[in-house]
Amino acid sequence: MTEAVHTPRVFSGIQPTGNLTLGNYLGAVKRFVEMQNSGIETIYCMVDLHAITTWQDPGALRHATRELAAGFIASGLDPKKSILFNQSQVSAHAELGWVFNCVARMGWLNRMTQFKDKAGKNREAASVGLFAYPNLMAADILVYHATHVPVGEDQKQHLELTRDIAEKFNHDYKVDWFPITEPVIEGAATRVMSLRDGTKKMSKSDPSDMSRINLTDDADTIAKKIRKAKTDPEPLPDSLEGLDDRPEARNLINIYAGLSGETPKQVIRDHAGQQFGQFKPDLADLAVATLAPISTEMDRLMTDPAEIDRLLGDGANRAAAIATPILEHTFEIMGMVRSREV
Ligand code: AQP
Secondary structure, eight states: OOBOOOOOEEEEEEOOSSOOBHHHIIIIIHHHHHHHHTTSEEEEEEOHHHHTTSOOOHHHHHHHHHHHHHHHHHTTOOTTTEEEEEGGGOTHHHHHHHHHHTTSOHHHHHTOHHHHHHHTTOGGGSOHHHHHHHHHHHHHHHTTTOOEEEOOGGGHHHHHHHHHHHHHHHHHTTOBOSOOOEEEOOSSOSSOBOSSOTTSBOOTTOSOGGGOOBTTOOHHHHHHHHHTSOOOSSOOOSSGGGGTTOHHHHHHHHHHHHHHTOOHHHHHHHHTTOOHHHHHHHHHHHHHHHHHHHHHHHHHHHTOHHHHHHHHHHHHHHHHHHHHHHHHHHHHHHTOOOOOOO
16 A cells, blocks of 8 residues: 655646636635745646636637736735646646546536536537546646645535545555545635626626626726625615625625625624615725735736746746656556656
């Protein structure tokens, strides 16, 4: 039996499929920064191979990858403290992804709700990659033996699948090789909802730009989107229970809490009885104060794309130095002959 010692290591990724949203920021990037600053080894990836599971214009993908890198750095990720890179530069992800295509069962993937949501009614026309996406995500995580993965609520099911894949591999080959990864889904805003529909997740690819706040939005646009956010005519309640059946109100309270670092309970206590006409400008001020410095820094970083590419290349080398031996040992376990001189 191969015994592995799993030291704490954090991995997470975001797709370069458009502007980062407030949902990505509060649900993921803000937590990435906290984990980086807690002293654990952190690896963060722009998952361009996931992005192409739906059509991406090549020029737009290149731009979005650099812009996502700029968003990471502007939000507080430090390329010296964390490993930052884009997925396609480290081929071990795709190689282990194939192995996991052979470990995961069709029935497991058939249960993935994100595929159902994203493929919609026309499932026959969805790419095979969109269906197999969770296997690649498991490979992204396990090729680093990552023990903790900070994500938003929507990724919970994919992380359970990652654990199932690790367990099945370990069981089938009678090894203790892949760690059983822990999802880290924390904070007040693990599921930020659309500003137009409190029952739908805020998403980069929502056709309505008014449904989301982008990290690149200027102060006026942020204020306008919050002012126009769908709400109901009731004033804010004085307890969390008062938000039941009021998804839009709950969403704005959670966003406020996510931005301010307070709990939703504290936010309710401080704003009880207010009309949205009063609450929304406060929320807009808070959002602008948090996001404006990020978007200014992103603009500055985007003036030097060559430097971003250099940082991503450097990060990819450091990532590959961890991933390659783990992949090699995985192939050894499986009985692949590895005789090539490298
Ligand atoms: N609305 C959200 N609230 C909280 N967390 C969110 N995340 C995404 N949306 C929200 C978290 O952000 C990370 C990166 O997500 P992704 O880009 O890899 O894919 P996604 O979850 O499919 O995000 P989008 O914005 O909906 O992208 P598109 O529109 O391209 O599909 C994950 O940790 C996710 O949980």
